[in-house]
Amino acid sequence: MAEQSSTQGQLALLRSRVRRGTPKPVAVAAPELPIARVAVDLPLAHLDRPFDYLVTEPMHQQVAPGCRVKVRFAGRDVDGFVLDRVADTEHPGRLSPLRRVVSAEPVLTPEVAAVARLVADRYAGSLADVLRLAVPPRHARVEAEDSKPTQARLDVPLEHLMGRWSAEVGGAAMVARLADRQGPRAVWQALPGADWEGQLAAAAAATLRSGRGSILCVPSSRDATRLGAAVTALLGGDAHIVLTADLGPASRYRAFLAASRGRAQIVVGTRAAAFAPVRRLGLVAVWDDGDDLHAEPRAPYPHAREVLLLRAFQEQTAALIGGHGRSVEGQALVESGWAVSLAPPRSRLRESAPQIHVAGESDRELERDSSVGTARMPRRVFEVVRDALVTGPVLVHVPRYGYQPALACSRCRQPARCVRCIGPLGRPRGGAAPSCRWCGAVVEGWSCQHCRGVELRAPVVGSLRTAEEWGRAFPQTTVVSSGGDHVVDEVPDKPAVVVATPGAEPHADSGYAAAVLLDTWLTSGLPGLRASEEAMRRWVNIGALVRSAGEGGRVVAVGDPADPVLQALVRWDPVGLATRELVGRESARLTPAARLATVTGPADSVAEVMAALDLPRQAEVLGPVEIGDGRARIVVRTGRERGAGLSRALQHLQAARSARKLPPVRVQVDPADLG
DNA sequence: TCAATCCGTATC
DNA sequence: ATACGGATTGAC
Numbered sequence: 003m004a005e006q007s008s009t010q011g012q013l014a015l016l017r018s019r020v021r022r023g024t025p026k027p028v029a030v031a032a033p034e035l036p037i038a039r040v041a042v043d044l045p046l047a048h049l050d051r052p053f054d055y056l057v058t059e060p061m062h063q064q065v066a067p068g069c070r071v072k073v074r075f076a077g078r079d080v081d082g083f084v085l086d087r088v089a090d091t092e093h094p095g096r097l098s099p100l101r102r103v104v105s106a107e108p109v110l111t112p113e114v115a116a117v118a119r120l121v122a123d124r125y126a127g128s129l130a131d132v133l134r135l136a137v138p139p140r141h142a143r144v145e146a147e148d149s150k151p152t153q154a155r156l157d158v159p160l161e162h163l164m165g166r167w168s169a170e171v172g173g174a175a176m177v178a179r180l181a182d183r184q185g186p187r188a189v190w191q192a193l194p195g196a197d198w199e200g201q202l203a204a205a206a207a208a209t210l211r212s213g214r215g216s217i218l219c220v221p222s223s224r225d226a227t228r229l230g231a232a233v234t235a236l237l238g239g240d241a242h243i244v245l246t247a248d249l250g251p252a253s254r255y256r257a258f259l260a261a262s263r264g265r266a267q268i269v270v271g272t273r274a275a276a277f278a279p280v281r282r283l284g285l286v287a288v289w290d291d292g293d294d295l296h297a298e299p300r301a302p303y304p305h306a307r308e309v310l311l312l313r314a315f316q317e318q319t320a321a322l323i324g325g326h327g328r329s330v331e332g333q334a335l336v337e338s339g340w341a342v343s344l345a346p347p348r349s350r351l352r353e354s355a356p357q358i359h360v361a362g363e364s365d366r367e368l369e370r371d372s373s374v375g376t377a378r379m380p381r382r383v384f385e386v387v388r389d390a391l392v393t394g395p396v397l398v399h400v401p402r403y404g405y406q407p408a409l410a411c412s413r414c415r416q417p418a419r420c421v422r423c424i425g426p427l428g429r430p431r432g433g434a435a436p437s438c439r440w441c442g443a444v445v446e447g448w449s450c451q452h453c454r455g456v457e458l459r460a461p462v463v464g465s466l467r468t469a470e471e472w473g474r475a476f477p478q479t480t481v482v483s484s485g486g487d488h489v490v491d492e493v494p495d496k497p498a499v500v501v502a503t504p505g506a507e508p509h510a511d512s513g514y515a516a517a518v519l520l521d522t523w524l525t526s527g528l529p530g531l532r533a534s535e536e537a538m539r540r541w542v543n544i545g546a547l548v549r550s551a552g553e554g555g556r557v558v559a560v561g562d563p564a565d566p567v568l569q570a571l572v573r574w575d576p577v578g579l580a581t582r583e584l585v586g587r588e589s590a591r592l593t594p595a596a597r598l599a600t601v602t603g604p605a606d607s608v609a610e611v612m613a614a615l616d617l618p619r620q621a622e623v624l625g626p627v628e629i630g631d632g633r634a635r636i637v638v639r640t641g642r643e644r645g646a647g648l649s650r651a652l653q654h655l656q657a658a659r660s661a662r663k664l665p666p667v668r669v670q671v672d673p674a675d676l677g
Numbered sequence: 678t679c680a681a682t683c684c685g686t687a688t689c
Numbered sequence: 690a691t692a693c694g695g696a697t698t699g700a701c
Contacts, residue, residue, distance in 0.1 A: 040689080046690070053689040076688045076691045093689050661686085663690095 029099040032062035035087040038100055041115070042075055042082040043130045048657040050128040053082075054091040056099040065100065068108030068115070070140065072101045083110045083133065107145055109137050109262055111279040113317055118277070120312045125671045126599065126652035127302025135298060136277035141255040149265045154241030158207055166204040169193045169346045173201075176344065180208040180285060180320055187314065189332040190324035191345035191577060194355045194546035195513060198324065199232035202287055205322060206268045207236055214284025215267035217313075219276050219306045221293035222505070223248050224491060229289075230270045237268075245271035245278055273298055276309040286310040287322040292329040292532075292539040297674040305672070307331065326546045326576070327539035330532075330587060333580035334594045345577065355574040356517070356548040356555030359386065360563045379475060383518055386558045387499070390516035391479060393554065395498045397507060397517040398472060399544055400485075401524040409436055410527050413455030415562055417527050418448065423624055423637075424590045425676065426529040427458065439529065440637050440676055441624040472499045484508050504540055513549035515556075522561030522568060530675045531592055534567045538579050541571050593672050597645030598637060599652055600676065603667030605634040611667060612636060615655055618647035637676065 039052040055073055057065045065071070069084050079101060091097060110118075110133065118132040125132075160181055167173030170190065179186045192198045206216035218233075220226050223246040230244040243257040243266040260266040262279040269278040273296050276286075288296065288307045296306040307323060314321040321341065323332045335341040346354070361382040390396050409418045409427040418427040418436075425440030427448070436458060437444045449456050473481045476499055484490035485503030493500050493508045497515075500508060504525075519525075519541060526537035541559070549555030561568050570579040588595040601611050608626050617623070618640055625636035640648045652669045659667065 037689095042689090044688095044690080046688095049688070049690095055689060073689085077693095078691065080690095091689075095689070097689055 029056060030059040032057040032059055032065070034062070035089055037088045037091050037097070038065055038071070038084045039086045039088060040071060040073055040082040040100075041085050041110075041129055041133065042073060042080055043133070044075070044080060045128075045130065046660045047128055047653070048661040050122070050130065050657070052085055054088075054093050054097055056097040057087065058099045061100060061103050064103045064106040066106065066108050067112060068110040069106050070104035070109065072104055074098050074101050083115070083137070085110075085115055086112075105140060105142075105145060107140075107259070107262075109140075109258075109279070111262065113283070113313075114277055114279050117309070117313050117316050120316060121304050121309055122302060123646075123653065124308065124312065124649055125302035125304050126649045126656065126669045128656075131301050132304070135274060135300060135304070138254050138258050138274075139251060141252050144252050144255045145259065147256070149260060149263055152240040152265055154210060154267065155236075155238045156211060158236060160208065160211065163204040163208045166197070166201050169196060169350055170344045171347060172342065172344055176322075177205060177208045180205060181211045183212040183214070183284070185284075185314075185318055185320040187321040187335075187341040188323070188344040189328065189336050189341045190322055191328055191343070191351075192324055192326050192546070193346045193350060194326060194542070194548075194574070195550055196354065197232070198289065198326075199229045200236070202229060202289065202322075202324070203232040203236045205285060205287060206233065206242070209285040209320065210237070210241065210267055212284060214282045214319075215261075215280035216269070216285040216287065217275060217278055217280055217283065217310065218268070218270045219273060219286075219288045219296070219310060220270070221272065221290050221295040223272055224489075225289065226270050226272055228509075233268060233270060240266075242266055242268035242270055245269055245275040247272055247274055273306040273309075276306040276313070283313065283317045283319050285320045285322065286314050287324065290325040290327070290539070290543070291323050291332060292325065292327055292535060294674050301668075303670050303673065305674070308672075311335075325539070326542040327535070328576045328580040329539075330535055330580050330583045331594045333577065333584050337581075337584065343577065351574050353552055354550045356545055356557045357551040358545070358557045358559065358572045358574070360565075360568050360572065361558050361560050362563055380558075380560060383558050383560060384475070386516050386556050387476065387518060390514075390554075390556060391476060391497045391499070392515075393497070394495060394512065394515035394549070395482075395493050395500055395510050397510075397514045397544065397547060398499060398501045399507070399517060399519050399540075400501060400503055401521050409458045410523075411450035411453060411455045412457040412459040414450060414453040414564070415523050415527060416450065416452045417529065417533060418445075418458055419451065420445065424531070424592070425624075428529070438627075440627065442627040472501060482508070507544060507547060510547060513553070513555060514547055515549060515554065517544050517548045517557045519544065519557065519559040519561070522559050522565065526561070526565055526567045531587070531590075532675070534579065535583055537567045538570060538576050541567075542574070542576055545571070545574070591639060591641075595642060596639050597642055597648050597672065598639045598676070599648060599669060599671045600635055600637050600673050601652070601655075601667050601669055602629070602635040603633060604665055605632055607665050607667050608634040608636055610664070611655060614658070616651050618644040618651065620644065621648060621651075 038055045122129045122132045164174035164177045176186045209216045226246050233242045243260045245257045264281040291307040336343045361380040420438035422443050423441045425438040427436045428439045429436050480498040482500045485506040489506045490508040495512045621640035626634040
């Protein structure tokens with residue numbers, strides 16, 4: 003047991019040193035830049051700053067900016083990233099040596115570290131939280147694999163790439179500028195039925211011609227797979243990687259390393275890909291930015307579009323925000339002059355979109371027609387579906403059930419809004435007087451802003467039209483059902499009724515012959531401020547899966563013909579709708595015209611927050627609203643130009659609370675939904 | 678007078 | 690979070 007005795011000997015030596023106050027043996031510092039600035043992985047808001055550590059001589063070769071280390075912090079070992087190596091420290095006390103270099107792989111590039119800092123500041127969160135989203139966990143075996151250099155195909159003629167963007171006014175010019183190392187910024191409305199995946203691939207290919215990489219963010223991994231295939235078709239399989247959260251630890255880290263080692267210059271992926279360490283980034287793109295899958299559900303809840311915009315700013319890249327619809331945020335970027343609007347001419351949109359009909363509820367002539375064997379199907383729907391089934395599949399869109407709808411005007415069905423802050427009205431449990439879900443104001447003597455109606459009602463969730471019902475209405479027809487945990491990706495180009503819930507719509511190779519939108523008021527009457535925008539986004543996405551009007555493609559929407567969202571859909575005018583919505587948000591002081599944040603927590607903590615918060619001038623606080631379980635929420639808002647001040651105030655609030663060990667409160671800046 | 682405990686502060 | 694220091698309290 004020679005080893006054990008030697009260990010005991012060392013312990014005895016240490017003990018005697020402590021007794022006699024002899025300093026511990028001083029580590030020999032690295033010959034150059036002996037100080038590492040380390041971002042420590044701590045959950046405490048008030049410790050969100052770099053700490054300096056000594057790089058010891060044996061670590062000298064391995065410690066580079068971006069590598070993972072272990073450090074001693076307040077008596078325990080914690081993980082960290084080296085942000086930088088420097089010659090001097092500001093710290094007046096003695097520095098601890100780095101405890102261990104976990105890996106010399108520089109996984110946190112200076113660019114990503116900088117954008118993570120911006121994201122943390124924008125969302126009133128901590129760098130550690132953002133880095134947990136940005137850098138995937140290490141996988142040692144994968145890290146040991148060496149990646150062979152690869153060659154992307156660069157011989158695709160520029161004319162071909164420009165040709166893919168010929169439908170949009172200014173599209174080809176944008177591609178040319180990408181290839182010319184410039185940084186165009188556009189908010190793009192795609193042509194329905196066109197190959198948007200191929201267009202994004204072409205934009206990335208043009209950027210690659212200028213020696214620069216791209217990040218292409220899509221909402222779901224289904225979309226990522228399709229977009230990845232489009233990039234492969236154009237450039238071969240070597241140029242890009244697909245980075246999605248559902249890959250599993252090894253594949254995810256492998257894909258991440260392919261980007262950080264410069265082996266793949268194009269990253270296709272879901273929201274976490276917005277942080278990918280692409281070398282010489284030249285283009286950031288996000289598809290369908292209104293989809294709430296782009297909003298990260300973990301603190302500090304950043305949105306992929308905003309992360310990419312911060313990268314575009316930080317790394318001076320081109321930016322492309324695209325979709326069939328247009329988000330109000332996208333429209334705000336256009337109207338501020340930061341980006342141009344890129345869209346096909348109206349005539350082109352009209353040709354390529356399907357023809358849209360609105361079938362009113364009064365149109366339910368088949369309601370009592372038992373010979374058809376179905377209930378509550380307007381005649382128009384029946385006729386369109388019957389005719390379309392001769393030529394191809396028909397998509398039937400059923401809004402998801404199970405949410406709590408906001409109160410609406412019983413006459414015109416428009417969602418009822420608070421007169422003070424335009425929040426949605428709800429009826430608290432127990433049947434008390436209706437009140438605002440945001441500011442808590444109790445509503446008395448309500449009257450509808452649209453039609454002057456005075457009666458409120460909770461919209462009745464329509465009867466679930468099941469696949470079986472449709473099967474009975476159209477006997478001898480295949481019925482496919484997609485939704486929930488049974489999502490179908492693709493349907494054959496044959497007559498079939500395809501019943502799908504939002505987000506689970508299968509693709510049809512030659513397009514659907516028709517689509518039916520059921521219970522549209524459930525979608526456009528969703529609670530929250532995004533209802534109209536979100537309804538439009540879902541509907542144009544469905545419309546884009548349907549054949550063009552010229553090929554006989556039809557969409558029948560069951561709803562109120564006076565619904566302004568349905569009217570915009572009939573005109574295929576998401577930009578017009580977004581423009582009007584933006585005006586509304588400006589007058590109501592809502593995102594993106596204003597910067598909003600919510601603070602949620604135990605009711606007494608929220609009360610403390612209201613007293614302690616050092617808000618920028620002209621900021622206002624709505625609430626608090628009791629949200630049950632002893633918890634409460636406030637909404638804080640300020641003008642866009644003071645947004646940074648609001649975020650800073652909230653960050654300081656969190657730092658102060660964490661330093662005083664007060665109960666945590668949740669801060670969300672620009673939340674997707676105000677509840 | 679000394680130790681046990683509480684509170685506040687720094688953490689490199 | 691810990692760890693540490695200074696103040697505070699309590700028992701002899």
